[in-house]
């Protein structure tokens with residue numbers, strides 16, 4: 209029996225980093241997914257290994273299942289219905305297993321993904337041999353939430369074969385979970401994100417779980433009903449960065465300048481709240497679509513300025529901002545910054561020629577422009593053939 213899960217990536221329209229410190233943020237899923245397939249061997253396979261394939265980066269790992277049991281020996285029988293944080297001791301033991309993999313230095317960031325996998329797998333499924341294959345349409349480590357999409361899709365696949373979830377195994381095609389099941393898998397995914405990000409806010413796993421657009425503050429989400437279609441150009445600067453280090457950098461700056469940073473976070477909170485109000489306001493109200501878009505552009509620019517205050521912009525991001533400004537387009541970084549992706553609002557009345565021109569100018573700087581639909585389903589699973 210095989211199950212496949214898919215979970216979407218995301219863009220943060222406003223409030224990244226500040227959301228870690230309690231401010232409101234607004235995020236939307238995008239139609240680029242991470243896929244996880246999970247298969248248990250049959251007795252005749254005579255296989256007692258846990259195998260993990262990261263297809264996007266061409267890496268494969270395997271462990272005799274007994275080694276994982278040994279590493280986590282102090283752990284009780286796993287209980288998939290109680291999301292549990294990885295203790296320092298378990299993290300240390302699992303990290304020793306990951307060290308043995310000798311991951312090449314250039315791909316060392318993947319170690320965090322392997323750790324999250326080992327924790328989620330053993331906590332939800334216990335010590336059973338299996339093969340898990342990961343593929344993604346998302347660029348990894350670029351601000352589009354690949355870490356959360358991985359944790360959400362993994363939690364979904366693992367839970368679908370657990371006692372905590374009741375699913376129709378004969379269903380054909382993609383299947384969504386019930387509300388309480390989504391809540392459970394979102395909590396497990398958050399435990400995985402904690403291993404990858406250090407101190408995540410929970411916005412990325414929540415938007416990947418539930419899909420569409422959400423407003424998020426202090427761990428709780430409100431689903432947003434959009435009353436306008438937003439079109440964004442996503443520019444990947446291709447400058448690699450690590451979310452954990454950037455989040456830690458903002459926390460250190462906050463410790464050095466608590467009052468100034470509190471004001472920055474407060475300003476971001478107001479920006480996100482206003483943005484959510486604009487997006488939700490009834491379609492033909494006192495504000496025309498063009499007026500709404502101009503307001504959103506201004507809020508994006510203000511948010512970008514505050515992200516610069518937090519120290520998470522980058523020369524490559526500044527180049528994207530200057531390039532799009534030449535075409536009177538507003539942009540902001542999305543995700544953790546320090547490189548990664550930048551969002552540019554494409555107003556409804558903008559001509560296709562301008563979009564082509566700005567795209568080719570950005571690409572001539574060595575950046576990669578993506579188009580992705582905003583919104584859409586959250587996590588889904590499929591038993592058997594998903595094609």
Ligand SMILES: Nc1ncnc2c1ncn2[C@@H]1O[C@H](COP(=O)(O)OP(=O)(O)O)[C@@H](O)[C@H]1O
Nearest residue numbers: 317318321344348349350351352353354355451
């Ligand atoms: N498809 C994948 N294959 C392997 N590792 C992945 C995959 N998706 C995410 N990861 C893990 O997530 C990390 C990237 O997460 P992060 O730095 O938070 O950036 P982002 O979430 O913006 O992509 C990778 O270094 C890796 O550990």
Ligand SMILES: C[C@@](O)(CCOP(=O)(O)O)CC(=O)O
Nearest residue numbers: 224225351353408409543544
């Ligand atoms: C910076 C932050 O707000 C978003 C990070 O997103 P990403 O991992 O860069 O896609 C961190 C968080 O909210 O957990």
Ligand SMILES: [Mg+2]
Nearest residue numbers: 353355356451
């Ligand atoms: Mg991430």
